[in-house]
Amino acid sequence: MPIFKKYRFLLIFAFGLYASVFSQSKIITVCATCEVKSIKDGVALAQDGDTIFIKKGTYKEHLITINKSVHIIGEDKPVLDGENNTESIFTVKATNFSISGLHFINVGMSYTKEIAGIFVSKSENFELKNNIFDHVFYAFIIQSSSYGVLKNNQIKGESKNETSSGNGVHMWKCDHMRIEQNNISGMRDGIYLEFVNKSHIYNNTSEHNIRYGLHFMFSNHNEYYQNEFKSNGAGVAVMFSKFIEMHHNTFHFNWGSASYGLLLKEIYDANIHDNVFEQNTIGINIDGCSRIDYQKNHFIRNGWALKFTGGCYVNTFEFNNFMHNAFDLSYNSRLNDNKFEANYWSEYNGYDIDKNGIGDVPFRPVKLFSYVVNNTPETLVLLRSLFVDIINFSEKVSPVFTPDNLKDNKPLMNPIDPIKD
Amino acid sequence: MLKILKYSIYDLLRSRWSYVYFIFYLILGFVLLFLNNDINKAIITLLNIIIVLTPLIGTIFGVMYYYNSKEFTELLLAQPIKRSTIFMGQYLGVSISLTLSLVLGIGIPFVLYGLFKSAAIFDFGLLLVVGAFLNFIFVALAYNIALANENKIKGFGYAILVWLLLAVVYDGVFMILAIKFQEYPLDKFALISMMLNPIDLSRTLILLKLDISALLGYTGAVFKEFFGTSLGLFISLFVLFTWVLIPAWLINRKAGRKDF
Known part of the structure; x- marks a missing residue:
């Protein structure tokens, strides 16, 4: 029986499996x-x-x-x-x-x-x-x-x-x-x-x-996806790690005086994309992180959408939505080595004459007030004061204090659709 | 005094400016609620408008009313009526009619949009109380300025200057001092500075009630500890009250001594 011969090993194996299981x-x-x-x-x-x-x-x-x-x-x-x-x-x-x-x-x-x-x-x-x-x-x-x-x-x-x-x-x-x-x-x-x-x-x-x-x-080398982090005391903390993939997570309602959606400390070579950060005191607190790609994230109604502390280099922010945050960006130094391009900023009020969906004037996400607050947190009590609006406006017209090259040269005119699986 | 108060209010109603002011707030309220149905967010936007606009309109209106009704005032002065009665009556007339425009103009749309069913009713109430206080304070300041200046242009100039000082320059000076002395603990300084200026005090009172206060961090916690207690609220209201009483007393004093 050639067939039996051909498959006898398989048969023996199957029998063995049967015996071991049953x-x-x-x-x-x-x-x-x-x-x-x-x-x-x-x-x-x-x-x-x-x-x-x-x-x-x-x-x-x-x-x-x-x-x-x-x-x-x-x-x-x-x-x-x-x-x-x-x-x-x-x-x-x-x-x-x-x-x-x-x-x-x-x-x-x-x-x-x-x-x-x-x-x-x-x-x-x-x-x-x-x-x-x-x-x-x-x-x-x-x-x-x-x-x-x-x-x-x-x-x-x-x-x-x-x-x-x-x-x-x-x-x-x-x-x-x-x-x-x-x-x-x-x-x-x-x-x-x-x-x-x-x-x-x-x-x-x-x-x-x-x-x-x-x-x-x-x-x-870990991957975090489709998780929901809600109303935690201090949010989510990710520290001292390399090669992390974080995507399709939701961070919301982490609201309190020492709270944030996501704290990144000393993270290198990570990919953070398609996450939603909604109503956190600080959307992402970025401390000493380099070579991270942020793409298609949604920052909605946070106190600060992004807060940089410590040296952060070669990070790129592309195709993110920044909507209705009290501050889009807080930056600690006047040097910028991070790239912001083609994001949607709800505060952007430039124009788009050629109708290609990209604003014709660059957007500067750092306001003077957020720069001041970074140095002297007590001045935050002036939030929503007329004076603050005036200095923000004048800084917007001619930047003196905020990093000159920290700008989005291709701000999008329309928000990017949320991508949900 | 009541009679003069009544005449002042009637006079203002006849001049239609109260209506304009009322309709302005009415439209503002409706537009705000129409654009976003969220009452809480509408209150924040409204806060921005009230703390800037109410003092400005109060000051301008107060000065304008004084100069406009000067002849009538002089006529009244010839009658056997106490000076304090005349001026207090006029002052209260202007303040009350402005406050009525504010409360009704903003209150009506919010009530129609279901204010009573929302949890924000206390915040909204505080906003109106603060708005009313600002009206009384700035009309009083305006009356003082107008009494001191016979020249209308000068009077208006000073009135706008006072508003500018309290609404903008004060914050600027505070910010510069805070930056200069950033090495020192500043939260007590911040607290006291915010208490002394009625516009800043009003803004802080309302901001702390809203969830945006979490942004204030440590200073916010100090503030909350202070304003969160009934003592803190009492002291704040007392400060606002003092801001009404002192200028009102000055009106009396100045009017009593002035040679018309």
Whole structure:
């Protein structure tokens, strides 16, 4: 049988797969009336590749240690009550495991220990999805791990202050992670990443956190897209990272005296495009960032759309919309090494005689008042004073204080349409 | 005094300028709300207009009214009426009629656009109170200037100068001082400077009520701490009141001593 001969390896492989999936792995069911009554016992009984089914009910357990490849699946969201003990509910150190469909409550708070609903370290290839977290100190702490997926988790905290609260997703020294479709609110930082590389953060909602919606440091080659960051205490902070892609995110209503949509500090070689910044005190606070392309972003009704501090070089701003911001741009020096071209500025009142959609006179986005405010913040109390209008006008006519070459030579006459997927 | 007040108001109504002023605000209110239905934003725009225009119109109107009604005033002076009654009556007449034009002119469109259903009603109320105060203050200043100057051109010149000083130059001087002394803590200085000028005080009072106040940062926090308390609001209103009382008292004094 030549055909058999030809495909026998495949057949043998298929049989092997069948055997490994169906004959070796078993399913352990945990419930109040079952043989196995606690998750700990279930995990102790399980071997690599087994599945543990947890039926509906309340399980008052903590410090469940997993060090084998098991799949823990909750049915109808069984509740795991940590009873405010200062231990994590799950601590995991394994490969090829998953935890899904569980409802974690009452994970205790500690000033000295990191306590989480699910604490993962030195693990690979795992999936943590469809879980709910209520009243947890940290929801996830993941360290020194790779190839993990955090998907569709609902994390809700009631943080009161920064010192006594934890983060929704806390990652340290990880790579190739995917954080998708999670909903995080009321924590300290919604998502905190440090030394996390080559990861995707996609379609999450992070709101009403007392510090940052997203906070990441020393994390290179990551991509952040279609996330929503709303009404966070201080907005989103992105620091000391290289090769970041941020696109199609929404940053809005981060409104307060020390708040911003996005804080960029020491970021190099990033792409920031198609984001919406709406009603933040500062849209983007750019501190010492170089070689960043900003394209097709929308800055709507912010206090400051862009605020530069520190040396920022070779950044380009093209095809962005700047609409109805109190200040479009605040600039700290009289030197300019950044390029602004073909943006739409709602304050632009030039003309377009040849009707090619590009204004015929350049637009200067830095007003004299914003220059003054930058040096002497107290003068901001003159906001909306007639005097300020007069000096802005005179500076516009003949710039003296603001960088002479800081201008958009091709301001657009019409706004760019929002691009939404 | 009430009788003279009544005559002044009737006189102003007959002269139609109150109507013009009223209709101006009415149109302004409608246009603002027509252009953007957001009452909160309309209030910010209105703020800009009120703090610049109300003092200007108050000053010009006050001076104009004094010079125009001079003959009638002299006639009244021949009657057995106290001087303070005559001038206070006229002053209040002008101020009240201007305030009525302002309140009705702006109030009507906002009420029609659903002010009572919106949360901005307190801010709007404050805006009107502040506008009324500005009217009273600047009419009083104008009367002082007019009483001191027989020459109309001089009177008008000084009136515009006073407005310019308080609306523009004061802020300029403040800004220059703030820049010069930027190494020092300036928030107390800023607070006091804003308190002393009625136009700046009015603007600050309203700005702090609006969400734009978050832009003010640290200074804003100091301001908010002050103006946010009932004591702060009370002190601000007291300062505005003083700005009415002192010029009004000066009118009395000047009118009492003046040789007509």
